[in-house]
Amino acid sequence: MHSTTKFHSLLDRLKLLPKIRSGWLGAPRMRRSITPGLTGLMTLFMVLTAVASAHARQPEASPRIDGPTAVARARVAADVLMSSYDPNKAWFPSSWWNSAVALQTIGDYMQRTGDRRYLGQLDNTFEKDKGVFPPGVLSGDPLLGNFTSRAIDDSEWWVLTWLQAYDLTRNPKYLDMAVTIANYVYGYWDTSTCGGGVWWNAERTYKNAVTNALWIRLTAELHNRIHGDHLWLARSSTAWKWFNGSGMINANGLVNDGLTDTCTNNGQTVWSYNQGMLIGAGLELWRATRDPSIMATVRRLADAAIGPNGLVASGILTESCDALDQTCDDNGKQFKGIFMRYWTDLVDTTHDRRYAAFLDTQAESIWNADRDAAGRLGTRWSGATSDAHPNVFDWRTQASALSALIGEIPVWTPQASLAATLSPAQPVVMPAASGNTPIALNLGVSATGWFPLNANASVQAPAGWGVSPTASQLHLQPHGTAVPVNGSIPLTLTVPSLATDGHHMVTANVAAAGLHFSTQADVLVAHSIDFDTGTVNETPWLWDPDGSQSNGVQNRFADGTAHFTYRFPFPFDTTSAHVTLTIDAEYLVQVSSDNQNWTTVLQENQRITDGSNKGNQTIDLTPYLGSGSDGAKPVYVKVSDAFPDDGWGGRVYHVTASFTE
Structure with a gap:
């Protein structure tokens, strides 16, 4: 994964390293003009790159995959993630800060592989979502413009996303936006309470780990990208010193969630993203200062994370909500991916075999134990599941696990x-x-x-x-x-x-x-149809999830202009069929034989937002039995929102269907 000192030295002697760093050697637009002599030089470079990719990481007793396979796995997983991107709203459905993290993850993928297919989606989000939005459109909070809101940490995630876009494109508009958001966040740095720190929200009610680790990282990133900067470096250094003295790092070297009203460690959950974010903050500040004490702290945090009292179960990074008697909420689903983004940075920076081996283990477990046939990656990287709290697969879990797969890709991109x-x-x-x-x-x-x-x-x-x-x-x-x-x-x-x-x-x-x-x-x-929604048993029947959501086991809902469609491929000798939906809220149900021409069969005419109309609704599908190319008689059932202006669309809990031949 990592270029070795000897390899760098050889490239330096061949006078290739400056050209490689500048993007000259092997640039696609230059290929046709490369002379025969340079062709031979390129061949040498390709051989050396392959050697470096194969030998740069040598973790002890860890599972390993080759560089080309790592690229291929990440490409498949990235494509699955981007299939959930909504180009109209320019986000991933129904999560504002999670969308920022998912887009940064796609940026990581593009930067690591050179595959720039998704730059358009990054820019689409930048242009469409930088304005002012009322609550409920893109976030539960009103958006104040320039990706800011009352949630200060949400604003900070967007700084990192646009700095990633700047690194990919060198377009100054992304760096300018990052500075704009950072200036907004700095307005919530307050020394009058707890001696410093950025407030978590505009109401100034809580000072916590993630908001301040984000602040250290983004200010150090700004310094490392703005020539001649002193301002952002000073702010980053001040915040690092404050964080280390705040008490949020406990005696075991683990980061608790935040501070009490009396400015002491509140002892709340050690989430992986808090630990990883502070590791990443220290790494970026270390790059700016080369202060060995910063790196010593980073290593202490890293060692604590994978130590006996850390965040690992049977070698796998495990969130507390990954327990089989719990389900991670939509926030927790992405925490481990944030950890792995900065763990990858740690591996790249330190070349420590122990850290590399841990990264290898996560990536291998995700691919081999936590992936379904559709290439979706789940929330429990061990693959563990239970009937009451099944392993969950959605775009948030996809983005999270993708970060570990990206970390496996060699720094020197494999040649094929x-x-x-x-x-x-x-x-x-x-x-x-x-x-x-x-x-x-x-x-x-x-x-x-x-x-x-x-x-x-x-x-x-x-x-x-x-x-x-x-x-x-x-x-x-x-x-x-x-x-x-x-x-x-x-x-x-x-x-x-x-x-x-x-x-x-x-x-x-x-x-x-x-x-x-x-x-x-x-x-x-299947000879019968009977499944709970929001579970893995629903997935094969879910033909088109569109922008629908599931916020837990046994429900799926579609608000606003979103919908979801089931396809029931009844046998070709079917003579009649019925489906029963356990459904509530403001539903609109339509049926089709071809997924194009729709007939409304159920509609709630009252604005019901409390679930009081929940019940079983049976629909006769016989008139809609189609004729599929596979010889089946498919029927499509689509659920959407009868009142798209208020955000309480149809919600389905259970589906059964019967048919006669």
Whole structure:
């Protein structure tokens, strides 16, 4: 993961390091003008880069993956995350500060890989969301303009997001916005209470860890990007000194949540993001000052985090709300990712094998134990789950886990990568009483590199099932190490009528030029429909979640212009069908046979916001039985908001359906 001192020395002797740092060598726009001599030099550089990527990290007794695979995994996970981005509101649905963190995570991915496909979404958010908004539009609080609000820590997250955008683009508007927000935050630095510190909110009721660790990091980042700065460095140094003397770091080297009204450690939960944020704050300030005492504190914080009384269970970073008798709220879902962002910074900066090994372990556990067939990453990185408190998968958990996968990518971008996905990743099959059911799948392949690739693909279906083709080849012509090129192979899966109910895996393997990647589709065979919403059992049936949300187990709701759609692929010999929804609030329910032409079948005509109309509503689906390309008779059921102006749209708790053949 990390470039070695010897490698840097060699590059210096070859006079390559300054060119690499300036982005000259291998820049796509320069390729056609490179002379034969420089082509040989580039080849040497590619070899040296590959060697450095393979040998730079040498953690002791830790799981490891190669650099190309790390890039491929992160690319798949980043694409899944960005599928939840709402281009109209220019955010991730229903979370303001979480959106800032998710966008910064995508910025981390782009910076680490060179893949700049999502710069447009960053700028879309900047331009659309920098204005003034009333409460309930993008945040529960009114937004005051320039990404500020009464929540001071929310404002600070946006500083880091725009500094990341500045690093990616060098567009001064992002740096200017970061300074604007930072000046707003500085208005809440107050020495009259507890001797200093930034208030958590505009009401000045609480001084806490995250707000002040954010302040140290962002002021140090500003200093390190503004030539000749002294102001922001002074503010960062003052805040660091204040934080270390505040008492929020307890005797075990762990960061509690904040201070009491009498300015003592309140003993509240040690959240991973508080620990990680302060590590990141110290690292950025150390880069500005090279003060060894700062690095000593950073190491103490890091060692405490992974120590016997820290934040680790069986080697895996674990939030207190990850316990099997609890469920993390929408804030807690992203805490571990923030920790891992700054842990990656720690690994890059110190080259400490222990820290690198810990990072490796997190990434491997996420990919192998905490990932579903659709590439979604869950909140419990161990993969642990329970019926009452299942492992949760959503865009927040995706952004969080993605940070660990990004950390696995070598600093020197691998010269090639190969990734694959199967779609739909979680199809549902309702077999007829006799005959086989065909399902169309698509094997998507993406690659980066400098040379043409002939990707060989092989597909394995469950015993007794058919798949065609079982083997094929796809030619790809990458254009460099950054933006991936894509190709696809259509597949036909044949499911026998006697297939047993449950989940069945279809596996595809692709290989080219020493690169390998494996992907799966999780096919649900079902002869009945009965599921709670907001759970993993709902996922295969959820055809289009749009901007809907689930704030816990057994509910899904759609407010404003959002909706969610279920697809029920009834067998081709179905003669009648009904669905029952346990539903409340201001619902609008529509049904379609083709997902295009809709008929309203249920509508709440009263403005009900207290759930008092909760009940079972049964809908006759027989008139809407469609004709699918897979031979099924699909019906689409869409739930939306009957009164989109007040934010209390339809909420569904349970779904059952019956049919006759």
